[in-house]
Amino acid sequence: xxxxxxxxxxxxxxxxxxxxxxxxxxxxxxxxxxxxxxxxxxxxxxxxxxxxxxxxxxxxxxxxxxxxxxxxxxxxxxxxxxxxxxxxxxxxxxxxxxxxxxxxxxxxxxxxxxxxxxxxxxxxxxxxxxxxxxxxxxxxxxxxxxxxxxxxxxxxxxxxxxxxxxxxxxxxxxxxxxxxxxxxxxxxxxxxxxxxxxxxxxxxxxxxxxxxxxxxxxxxxxxxxxxxxxxxxxxxxxxxxxxxxxxxxxxxxxxxxxxxxxxxxxxxxxxxxxxxxxxxxxxxxxxxxxxxxxxxxxxxxxxxxxxxxxxxxxxxxxxxxxxxxxxxxxxxxxxxxxxxxxxxxxxxxxxxxxxxxxxxxxxxxxxxxxxxxxxxxxxxxxxxxxxxxxxxxx
Ligand SMILES: Nc1ncnc2c1ncn2[C@@H]1O[C@H](COP(=O)(O)OP(=O)(O)OP(=O)(O)O)[C@@H](O)[C@H]1O
Numbered sequence: 001x002x003x004x005x006x007x008x009x010x011x012x013x014x015x016x017x018x019x020x021x022x023x024x025x026x027x028x029x030x031x032x033x034x035x036x037x038x039x040x041x042x043x044x045x046x047x048x049x050x051x052x053x054x055x056x057x058x059x060x061x062x063x064x065x066x067x068x069x070x071x072x073x074x075x076x077x078x079x080x081x082x083x084x085x086x087x088x089x090x091x092x093x094x095x096x097x098x099x100x101x102x103x104x105x106x107x108x109x110x111x112x113x114x115x116x117x118x119x120x121x122x123x124x125x126x127x128x129x130x131x132x133x134x135x136x137x138x139x140x141x142x143x144x145x146x147x148x149x150x151x152x153x154x155x156x157x158x159x160x161x162x163x164x165x166x167x168x169x170x171x172x173x174x175x176x177x178x179x180x181x182x183x184x185x186x187x188x189x190x191x192x193x194x195x196x197x198x199x200x201x202x203x204x205x206x207x208x209x210x211x212x213x214x215x216x217x218x219x220x221x222x223x224x225x226x227x228x229x230x231x232x233x234x235x236x237x238x239x240x241x242x243x244x245x246x247x248x249x250x251x252x253x254x255x256x257x258x259x260x261x262x263x264x265x266x267x268x269x270x271x272x273x274x275x276x277x278x279x280x281x282x283x284x285x286x287x288x289x290x291x292x293x294x295x296x297x298x299x300x301x302x303x304x305x306x307x308x309x310x311x312x313x314x315x316x317x318x319x320x321x322x323x324x325x326x327x328x329x330x331x332x333x334x335x336x337x338x339x340x341x342x343x344x345x346x347x348x349x350x351x352x353x354x355x356x357x358x359x360x361x362x363x364x365x366x367x368x369x370x371x372x373x374x375x376x377x378x379x380x381x382x383x384x385x386x387x388x389x390x391x392x393x394x
Pocket of ligand 1: 025030048049050051052053054055056057205
């Protein structure tokens with residue numbers, strides 16, 4: 001081919017590109033032909049149930065696991081065979097992985113030394129990273145003299161000190177309590193704005209984190225990528241019931257397509273924004289879009305099972321023809337009583353009809369998984385590259 005006559009595409013290479021990456025442990029494939037592009041400067045959340053392969057995908061980027069097939073590219077460079085410390089990726093894990101016997105500044109300097117950064121540059125870069133994470137005043141402390149949230153900031157500073165092209169975050173907030181978590185989430189969003197060239201891959205099973213921080217979300221299930229899109233796309237117009245149930249709570253009801261493009265459920269004829277696919281369908285509507293009474297064009301009648309008061313809303317659990325339908329309605333002065341007949345309505349615009357009628361069989365979490373903390377003997381703890389030296393040294 002004549003290079004002079006064929007213009008080279010000028011598109012920027014992806015920050016991270018997984019090309020058909022598979023990872024196997026013995027006979028079990030834990031990541032199966034994973035194909036994903038993360039644009040430079042983008043935050044991509046990997047969301048999925050426990051064991052779906054999220055951490056494995058992250059570790060394949062870091063270089064802690066070697067794919068059995070496929071390639072990993074960072075900024076257009078094939079790094080599949082490259083040692084972790086040569087990949088330009090910083091990593092933050094749930095358990096902080098700080099050296100307990102080193103002061104904060106030494107912890108942050110560790111990755112720089114491991115990467116042979118020029119000696120005279122190290123103090124400045126350590127100070128810069130600590131400032132960036134709000135930890136400038138703590139350089140001389142030991143990790144045991146810091147709170148969990150502060151330790152996680154130090155871990156973040158350590159990852160940023162190497163000025164990474166790619167920041168890998170493995171459930172960085174899951175060891176923190178709810179209040180700290182929301183503060184750190186805001187901090188991460190600020191860092192993302194301040195470092196627009198840094199590509200972030202963020203593993204979580206917390207949909208709030210994914211919805212808040214990510215530009216796009218990749219949904220994993222059973223070692224495979226099953227969906228990818230912006231938070232709004234996945235939330236408002238999910239393509240599968242699994243995604244619908246995993247990204248935000250959803251009522252998923254088994255229905256049948258009707259001849260007029262709508263669906264039939266519990267004797268009611270319901271309409272959606274898009275025509276129903278043929279055959280059995282799953283009707284998806286978010287609880288906060290279901291009203292008690294009201295004049296929504298879609299209407300269901302049932303009996304109240306229970307009403308939970310949650311402060312600003314009441315969550316109503318309603319039995320509709322043997323199926324439980326949830327509605328989150330603004331706090332009611334006089335909520336209906338269990339057993340009372342209620343009428344629920346919702347708009348066709350808020351109704352999505354998904355192919356397949358296996359509603360409810362999607363394995364979405366009812367609550368966060370009760371997993372052991374990293375390093376305390378979880379099923380995969382032995383092989384995790386979560387020692388301070390591995391995480392910091394790359
Ligand atoms: N070193 C290992 N040896 C054997 N199996 C492993 C190893 N590391 C991970 N696995 C298995 O691979 C599968 C995927 O693990 P991975 O940690 O990627 O899941 P995950 O989606 O990040 O889960 P979690 O949300 O629980 O962290 C799991 O079944 C896990 O037990």
